[in-house]
Amino acid sequence: MELFEAIKNRRSIRAFKDKPVPEEKLMKILEAARWAPSAGNLQAWEFIVVKEQKLKEQVATAALSQWFIAEAPVAVVVCANQNRSARRYGERGRELYSIQDATLATQNMILAAHAEGLSSCIVGAFYEEEVRRVLKIPEGVRPIAIIPIGYPGERPEAPERYELSKVVHRNGY
Numbered sequence: 303m304e305l306f307e308a309i310k311n312r313r314s315i316r317a318f319k320d321k322p323v324p325e326e327k328l329m330k331i332l333e334a335a336r337w338a339p340s341a342g343n344l345q346a347w348e349f350i351v352v353k354e355q356k357l358k359e360q361v362a363t364a365a366l367s368q369w370f371i372a373e374a375p376v377a378v379v380v381c382a383n384q385n386r387s388a389r390r391y392g393e394r395g396r397e398l399y400s401i402q403d404a405t406l407a408t409q410n411m412i413l414a415a416h417a418e419g420l421s422s423c424i425v426g427a428f429y430e431e432e433v434r435r436v437l438k439i440p441e442g443v444r445p446i447a448i449i450p451i452g453y454p455g456e457r458p459e460a461p462e463r464y465e466l467s468k469v470v471h472r473n474g475y
């Protein structure tokens with residue numbers, strides 16, 4: 303799949319077929335994540351792969367009952383390893399770089415999933431402490447996104463984007 307086409311045609315999918323994600327596809331998606339750029343190459347990301355049904359349901363509940371998470375065959379919880387970035391970069395590392403690293407890995411993941419014929423959705427609305435408890439995430443590691451992945455069970459239209467003229471500023475804001 304051509305990159306620009308992949309970027310444009312990827313959609314957030316919130317309904318999944320009851321069909322497992324092959325392990326080699328999942329590994330390819332995680333491999334793509336691993337090759338994201340990161341501040342100082344610290345790779346301040348962690349990926350929690352959740353396949354167990356009960357756990358997925360607990361994660362979905364923590365995500366304001368966005369139940370499509372539990373219906374996807376797999377959900378990856380992307381975390382920022384804030385401690386790793388803070389050790390080198392202090393507060394900016396903890397509060398910004400680690401989140402950026404994990405976010406870039408997330409973008410690679412959703413594009414790779416799309417290229418593999420799979421779909422996903424970035425879910426950011428969740429009770430962090432609840433996700434932390436359910437998945438035993440330690441202090442200094444912050445869950446930033448839940449990514450349900452599976453075969454698409456819907457084909458939504460592309461939501462509109464702002465025109466470039468509204469968001470591109472030349473030579474200053």
Ligand SMILES: Cc1cc2nc3c(=O)[nH]c(=O)nc-3n(C[C@H](O)[C@H](O)[C@H](O)COP(=O)(O)O)c2cc1C
Nearest residue numbers: 312313314315316368423424425426427428460461
């Ligand atoms: C930081 C972030 C948080 C998001 N959180 C949610 C969410 O909690 N639930 C959801 O259904 N979609 C969520 N989305 C998906 C957006 O709604 C979606 O990307 C946007 O509407 C554009 O649609 P598209 O991805 O199909 O282009 C989130 C996306 C981002 C980037």
